[in-house]
Each structure stands twice: as structure tokens, then as C-alpha cells.
Amino acid sequence: MNPKDDYQRLETIEQYFNGSLSVDEMANFENALKNDFDFSKEVSDYQKLTNMIKEITIEQNIIATLDKLEQEEPIIPLKRKTPFITLFPYLSGLVAACLIFVLYASFSVIQLPGSENDLTIVRDVDVSILSPVEKKVFDNFYAGQSYLAEGQFQKAVQSFQVVLKNNNLRPYFKEATQWHLVLAYLRSGQIQEANHLYDELSSCKDCVYPIGKIDKAKLWWQILWAKIF
Numbered sequence: 001m002n003p004k005d006d007y008q009r010l011e012t013i014e015q016y017f018n019g020s021l022s023v024d025e026m027a028n029f030e031n032a033l034k035n036d037f038d039f040s041k042e043v044s045d046y047q048k049l050t051n052m053i054k055e056i057t058i059e060q061n062i063i064a065t066l067d068k069l070e071q072e073e074p075i076i077p078l079k080r081k082t083p084f085i086t087l088f089p090y091l092s093g094l095v096a097a098c099l100i101f102v103l104y105a106s107f108s109v110i111q112l113p114g115s116e117n118d119l120t121i122v123r124d125v126d127v128s129i130l131s132p133v134e135k136k137v138f139d140n141f142y143a144g145q146s147y148l149a150e151g152q153f154q155k156a157v158q159s160f161q162v163v164l165k166n167n168n169l170r171p172y173f174k175e176a177t178q179w180h181l182v183l184a185y186l187r188s189g190q191i192q193e194a195n196h197l198y199d200e201l202s203s204c205k206d207c208v209y210p211i212g213k214i215d216k217a218k219l220w221w222q223i224l225w226a227k228i229f
Helices: 006-018 023-035 037-072 084-107 115-121 132-150 153-164 171-187 191-202 213-228
Strands: none
Touching (some): 006 023, 006 037, 132 171, 171 213, 191 213
């Protein structure tokens, strides 16, 4: 496994995710995943890239669909005597677009700005000269991120809560922690807590943590969905 030829290696990874490897090839592949760190990372990066491409494609399709609907059937005030049958083409298209968005928002991954941003914007001094209190705060934040990635959501909640007990957090770092806590609350089933903190953050007028509109919409929808069901 893990052939030296780049093309052959990539082809093997694609076959793995397509489910087209033989039983023996699958065994060799999974053995390489366990024992070859570089190969394991390459497979992980490939999966992240393909997932990202899928999400970008979905987002572009949603935007294109909505733009097309607006061009073909612009939204105008309805008159009382407008026959319902004349609205059906627009409504059916709108329903389809809404369904696409619902599926996308319900099942796609929420991507919060990563630790690279946090390091450049927040940690503007050498980590070696951080005070013990500051070091504890940063360690708990990054531990919370790791717990989120590993699916240990209650531990993530606890780590982010420890961070927020510090009253001297920079605005960016505080907001970053709060948004991560919203996601941790949601994933751990603490829906009311997630909803309350989301509402609090959404009403912020001078926010500095750059969470994207799409991911904010996905968070809102997934919280709403969890509250209903």
C-alpha cells in the first residue's frame, strides 16, 4: 500500500472513498492508514478537500437557483384576485430551492474560523511569556476545539466554559469562544443553552469574530430543527 507514484496513490484513495477496492486492497489500505502517519494525513486532507468542494458546489447551486427564480418570477405584491394557479410555477420553484437549502443547512458541516486566525489576531506575544492564567485560557480553548473535532462535545462545553470565566478576554477571543460554545452546546444536546447564546451573539452590533453568514444560517437552522424535534 501507499505506492510511491503520486497518480497511483491518488487513484487508490479515490477508489477507497468510492468503495471500489477489493477486500485485500481494502485491508492493505486500512493497514496503511493505521501505520503510516503521512499517508493517513494525505487521506484526511483528500477527504477534507472533496467535502469542501461539495459544499462550495451546493452553495453555488443554491445562490444560482435563487437568482434564477428571482429573474424568472420576481416577487411582487399579490392582488386579491390573482388566481392561485398563476403562482404555482413560482411557488413550486421556491419550494424546491427551500428544500435544497434545508437539506444543505441540516446536514452540512459548520466551519468556524480556525485556530490560525486565533493565533495571529489574539496571541500577539510569544507563548513563552504568557502568564499562567493566560496559558490556562489558551490551553482550554484549543482543548475545546480538539474535543469538538473528536466528538467529545460535553468536554468541549466544559473547556469553553472555563475560558469564559476569565473576565479579561480580548473581544475577538471571547466571541470566538462563545461561538464555539454555541456549537458545543448544540452538538451535546443542550439546545436551550445554544439558542440563548446564539441570540445573544446575533444581536451584537460591534462583533469582531468573522463567522460567515452561511455558517451562521446553518447554526440557526440546526438549533431550530433541534428545538422542534
